[in-house]
Amino acid sequence: MTSSLSPAAASPPRERSLPPRRPRRHLARRLAPLAWIGPAIILIVVVVLLPVVVMVQSSLQKISPDGFVLGSAGIANFVTLFGETALSGVLLRTVIWTVGVVAVTMVISLGLAQLFNARFPGRRVARWALIVPWASSVMMTALIFRWALDANNGVINVILHGLGLLKAYNTNQADWLGNPVTALIWMMVVAVFVSLPFSTYALLSGLQSIPEEVYEAARIDGASRWKLYTGVTLPMIRPAILVATLINVINVFNSFPIIWEMTGGGPGYSTSTSTTFMFTLKESYIGESAAMSVINFALVIIIVLVYLRATHWKEQVD
Numbered sequence: 001m002t003s004s005l006s007p008a009a010a011s012p013p014r015e016r017s018l019p020p021r022r023p024r025r026h027l028a029r030r031l032a033p034l035a036w037i038g039p040a041i042i043l044i045v046v047v048v049l050l051p052v053v054v055m056v057q058s059s060l061q062k063i064s065p066d067g068f069v070l071g072s073a074g075i076a077n078f079v080t081l082f083g084e085t086a087l088s089g090v091l092l093r094t095v096i097w098t099v100g101v102v103a104v105t106m107v108i109s110l111g112l113a114q115l116f117n118a119r120f121p122g123r124r125v126a127r128w129a130l131i132v133p134w135a136s137s138v139m140m141t142a143l144i145f146r147w148a149l150d151a152n153n154g155v156i157n158v159i160l161h162g163l164g165l166l167k168a169y170n171t172n173q174a175d176w177l178g179n180p181v182t183a184l185i186w187m188m189v190v191a192v193f194v195s196l197p198f199s200t201y202a203l204l205s206g207l208q209s210i211p212e213e214v215y216e217a218a219r220i221d222g223a224s225r226w227k228l229y230t231g232v233t234l235p236m237i238r239p240a241i242l243v244a245t246l247i248n249v250i251n252v253f254n255s256f257p258i259i260w261e262m263t264g265g266g267p268g269y270s271t272s273t274s275t276t277f278m279f280t281l282k283e284s285y286i287g288e289s290a291a292m293s294v295i296n297f298a299l300v301i302i303i304v305l306v307y308l309r310a311t312h313w314k315e316q317v318d
Contacts, residue, residue, distance in 0.1 A: 109199035134197030206240030
């Protein structure tokens with residue numbers, strides 16, 4: 001005797017559907033970039049963030065000249081710093097130093113980049129020669145200029161004596177680094193000299209990235225050479241100008257070897273910028289020097305933000 005089964009009874013029971021489990025490989029795939037950016041993050045934390053934290057802590061502490069922490073100082077270091085009579089002149093000189101060096105560097109670099117972008121015999125050798133100031137030690141460059149500007153037997157005075165130019169001013173010697181005005185001018189000359197290679201190559205890379213078709217289209221429309229430069233070249237290399245200017249501002253603002261090796265910030269503080277002034281304070285007032293470091297760090301951040309805001313950097317990058 002056979003018994004008939006209903007279709008529902010004959011079909012096997014359905015298994016309960018469970019939500020799919022996320023494979024572990026998916027999580028590992030998402031964490032994989034950490035293996036590449038992890039070392040960079042650690043480096044930034046150790047080299048940048050940690051020193052900033054220590055710097056701020058030191059500015060709020062009372063520290064002896066020997067480096068022993070004597071307790072909390074609150075904002076006393078900042079009050080003492082802003083009471084320094086030389087601070088206003090130092091800050092003004094820092095602005096003149098930074099703006100003057102960066103402006104002259106960028107103007108000359110634009111011309112050099114345009115020159116090296118053209119074809120002429122010996123262009124490769126000229127490009128190699130431009131690297132020399134950048135590859136050389138900044139301290140050694142400053143020392144060479146200091147020796148050349150020596151009032152007694154510097155090569156610059158020897159040449160000027162030979163040309164008879166110093167006699168016209170009724171003087172036998174010119175102490176270029178003993179006069180605060182001429183010392184600052186010569187230090188700015190050295191700063192421009194060592195800043196030119198990077199700026200020129202940054203702008204040259206921008207020039208070489210401009211398609212030739214853009215110039216051909218502008219020439220067909222009747223654009224002159226000046227119109228080509230102002231209407232095509234400059235707008236196309238704005239990102240390169242932005243990067244070169246920004247890096248120069250940071251480097252020149254924090255420049256130390258040139259000023260320290262050529263004049264030591266003297267006579268007095270007459271050629272000091274905020275960086276050398278901070279180093280001078282460190283010799284006796286470590287807490288005040290740390291406070292000056294905080295001010296310098298804040299000034300750099302403000303300058304960078306203002307510059308990026310003024311140049312509409314997002315539009316240049318997009």
